[in-house]
Amino acid sequence: MTATHAFEYTTGSAAGLAAVEPWQNGQLVSAGSTPENRETIASLLKDCLEQNVFAIEPACENAAAIYRQQDELFMLASPSGQCIVVYEDGLIDRAVDGRDREVIHNIPSAAVTVAKAVIMAVPDGKDLTDLEIRQFVYRLAQPQEHTEAMFTCAGLYDPDLLPALVKRLQWRDALAARKPGAELEVAKLEYQVSRNTAEKERLDARKRSIQNQLRELERQRDELDDRREELYRQLEQLSGGYSRLVSEEKRAESRLRETIQNLVREQMSANHDLRKKPE
Numbered sequence: 001m002t003a004t005h006a007f008e009y010t011t012g013s014a015a016g017l018a019a020v021e022p023w024q025n026g027q028l029v030s031a032g033s034t035p036e037n038r039e040t041i042a043s044l045l046k047d048c049l050e051q052n053v054f055a056i057e058p059a060c061e062n063a064a065a066i067y068r069q070q071d072e073l074f075m076l077a078s079p080s081g082q083c084i085v086v087y088e089d090g091l092i093d094r095a096v097d098g099r100d101r102e103v104i105h106n107i108p109s110a111a112v113t114v115a116k117a118v119i120m121a122v123p124d125g126k127d128l129t130d131l132e133i134r135q136f137v138y139r140l141a142q143p144q145e146h147t148e149a150m151f152t153c154a155g156l157y158d159p160d161l162l163p164a165l166v167k168r169l170q171w172r173d174a175l176a177a178r179k180p181g182a183e184l185e186v187a188k189l190e191y192q193v194s195r196n197t198a199e200k201e202r203l204d205a206r207k208r209s210i211q212n213q214l215r216e217l218e219r220q221r222d223e224l225d226d227r228r229e230e231l232y233r234q235l236e237q238l239s240g241g242y243s244r245l246v247s248e249e250k251r252a253e254s255r256l257r258e259t260i261q262n263l264v265r266e267q268m269s270a271n272h273d274l275r276k277k278p279e
Contacts, residue, residue, distance in 0.1 A: 007140065017035060027068050028067050029066040032061070032062065041058055055102045063078060064076070064123055065077075065083075072105065074106075083104075083125075084128075087117060102205070117165045135150065
């Protein structure tokens with residue numbers, strides 16, 4: 001995704017409901033029904049990424065946040081919030097909603113070449129229809145013609161992809177006009193595909209979390225092995241030193257006994273000489 005353009009839309013006069021800000025090596029998108037909710041969901045997502053923890057139940061009202069780093073997305077929403085991705089081919093993917101009590105990590109697959117045209121965090125996205133999302137994309141494509149916000153949201157988009165995307169979405173609208181219900185069937189299929197993709201991404205996230213834990217355990221095991229080897233070396237050194245001390249003590253005792261015996265013999269010899277000496 002080469003999204004270089006950010007957008008922030010809020011309904012009413014409240015400030016701080018939507019924001020796009022730089023963070024680490026990417027961009028953090030967040031939106032909430034209140035400024036406090038937006039700040040809470042943004043902080044939670046940051047904490048999760050810094051601590052490498054994916055499972056979490058956001059303790060805040062309607063809000064959503066997305067961290068984008070190059071082509072990777074990390075998304076979190078609660079409870080009516082949604083993280084929505086609109087692909088270049090017109091697929092509207094409600095990637096994350098309040099039922100996902102964890103951070104969803106979206107990594108582009110080598111088998112999937114469809115680019116993301118729009119990503120957005122919507123605090124009240126649960127009630128949005130696909131038609132409303134399409135109309136919002138039309139506004140993004142022609143921002144000078146629209147000044148009022150349809151709903152509160154924040155996000156990123158690629159202006160180079162919007163012309164082709166608008167044509168595809170307009171085809172969806174035309175399909176709905178010609179054959180009522182057909183567009184809904186298409187949307188259901190797209191939704192099922194997106195949920196399957198989201199489920200795969202959840203499993204991938206858990207797999208990565210387990211792999212990280214295993215790597216940490218292996219690192220700790222290696223540290224323990226190194227420590228054990230060091231203690232064995234110290235024990236061997238102590239054992240060698242103890243053996244030397246015992247040997248030296250035995251040699252010292254032997255020399256002491258020999259010295260005492262020599263002194264006794266010398267004393268006996270001296271006494272003998274004294275007895276033989278004439279008075």
